[in-house]
Amino acid sequence: MSQRQVLQVFEQYQKARTQFVQMVAELATRPQNIETLQNAGVMSLLRPLLLDVVPTIQQTAALALGRLANYNDDLAEAVVKGDILPQLVYSLAEQNRFYKKAAAFVLRAVGKHSPQLAQAIVDCGALDTLVICLEDFDPGVKEAAAWALGYIARHNAELSQAVVDAGAVPLLVLCIQEPEIALKRIAASALSDISKHSPELAQTVVDAGAIAHLAQMILNPDSKLKRQVLSALSQIAKHSVDLAEMVVEAEIFPVVLTCLKDKDEYVKKNASTLIREIAKHTPELSQLIVNAGGVAAVIDCIGSCKGNIRLPGIMMLGYVAAHSENLAMAVIISKGVPQLSVCLSEEPEDHIKAAAAWALGQIGRHTPEHARAVAVTNTLPVLLSLYMSTESSEDLQVKSKKAIKNILQKCTYLPALEPFLYDAPPNILKHVVGQFSKVLPHDSKARRLFVTSGGLKKVQEIKAEPGSLLQEYINSINNCYPEEIVRYYSPGYSDTLLQRVDSYQPLTN
């Protein structure tokens, strides 16, 4: 009898502990409770429960700790300061898979907040055990370990290098080939975080043979997976020409173009980011993309989204057009310019407008044909208004000014230049008048049009210092016309005529 009662005491204690730890874990899921929990000193209570005999209590305690650390970085620091990490790392190696999952969750929750916390995790030797967890049979454990490694590697290059040195990359590449979708997602995200910092890290990932598997997974229907895979490929391709060529050799074109039509916005964004990172390196790579019809797909993609999703696509068009005039002509015939001018006028954000202005400048700066193609769509007045407006950010003003200058220096399409005579500031007016002075001497129809539209009148009204470039241009324009017409349109001519009328004595016969 007494034995039973003694045992009952122990059972009650165990029940109490289990209940406590489960309630704490449940409360920690709601953010409003966490403050109260922290003030009640939950950390110090949970810490000994991690060493409990009963495995379930250990696991639930680890889960509760993970949820608390996940919430904000003060709690995560408290976890680090409370010396909990070495214990977790030690038992991570020995326990069953539920405990491993919970412990990896705690490591992830601590490591995600700041580089210092992630460094603390690395310092207590967690990386080796996490890499061992990556070899576990249970896909949940692998997922938790890969997630933790990804969050650690995300912060900076040294931490990424530490993760790579622990030998995580080949195992992550193996994880990508597993059938579970969640595991694939997390492994792809971890590879993306590792390779984004420097070319050497990206090269390590490529040497492990990741590109082929990532390229295969582009065809997977799951959209979150596609996001991560495209992000990983773009982080690899952005560093150098060789890496970009390797990514292209994995035959991602034209499959990647189907991702541009995906329902998920972020898949579109990451796909256009990938294409942009490939296109920006050399003209040959841009040529490849143009030949595969990538430009049309990107333009359609720009048309179908709004806001920040468009930005990589716009930049991609700018990079392609910047390489050579043939590529810029290819962008023009794919109907890129109307789309870009729509972006320029529609978008509320300044940085997207700046990107669109830059791209238009790159397209129009090569030859008069290109400048004409840009000017026909009536974008120049929009660019001018952006440059002159006081609300535009400095970056936007600088970029639109450069774009206007580049386009104007090659533009011979006079109907688009004429509005500039009226409202342009003096530094742009100089270029406009210069263009007129180049075109008018050779084209008689243009001269006639210039007169009838009132351009000559406006040119006469421009005040310029004698000897300046502007005055030379004005003189060369005036030389194209007979003197009477120039005098007729010069300002104050009507006054001189009236004066002559006043001073005229009619002959009396």
Added chain:
Amino acid sequence: MATLARLQARSTFVAQQYYYRNSVVDVFRKKEYDAAVKIQSWFRGCQVRAYIRYLHRVATVIQKWWRGYSGREEYRLLVKFASCAMKMNFYNAMAVRIQRRWRGYRIRKYCFNYFYLKEYLRAVSETNDAIREALEEFAEMKEREEKKADLEREEKERDSQARKMHYLLSTKQIPGIYNSPFRKDPDPWELRLQKAKPLTSQRSKVKDKHWVSPNSWLECTSARSFPRSEVLPPIDRKQCQGPFRDITEVLEQRYKPLEPTLRVAEPINELNVAREEFRRQEWMRNVNDNMFLPFSTYHKNKKYTPLMHSSSKYGPNSYGSRHFRDENPKKWICDKDFQTVLPSFDLFSKYGKLYSKAGQII
């Protein structure tokens, strides 16, 4: 003397007359002298002028000749230069023609092929159109698939709802709510209810994603395996009148964790599993896959190869074929053989776990 006086009287007159006549002549003398001078100067002037004219004429002739000569020289120079300039212009023009042709040829052949560019741009725009079409098709296909999946899901949902609401089906006596007698046709839900299969009363809604064997119940963290007494009985509840057992005991018994007997602990197909296992072991272990054929008729043609261990040059050893045990009858205690063991019965597996208190140590 008279004449003298007359002369002297006339002397002054003669003097006057003499002076007067001389002076008259003097008046004319000046005039005539002036006139003569004029005439002479005029004539001299004419002479000089004629001479000068002559000189002029001669000088003009010389100058004329000289000017003509020097003009012709200059003209020759001019002509020379003009012809040189004309030749140079001609050569330049021809050279420009040649250069123009050559530059055009070179650019067209080596640097920039206009027609190739046009072809290329046309090909690019064609590719673009093809890609756009393909992507449109792809997007349409995706949408269709999504719609189909949606429709299927909806269908499934309605189906499950119909199964749940099966009791609303109308019977012959009582029309159900979907089969109102005032309607012309029954509601489509009615037809659906008719088609749906009723759910069984014990719905196993528990979807066991991970089938955990009962042996590892300690590792289960699912709620079911813990005796979580969420709803404890109220403390001040009066004991129900009647022959009811103590509620705590009842609850204990009801929520007792699973302690399966050995028989239940094994899976139901354990025999098959064991057989499979055995077969696998055999396959792994056996060197020879041929089945053992018992009767000698199967091995008629086989020559018997005796064991090396039990054969000697004097014949086969009888140990291994006649007797297997080391028989030493002198050491036997009794002359009976071993007895077979009785099968167990599960008296003790239920010890302490029955409802009744019979046989328990208090």
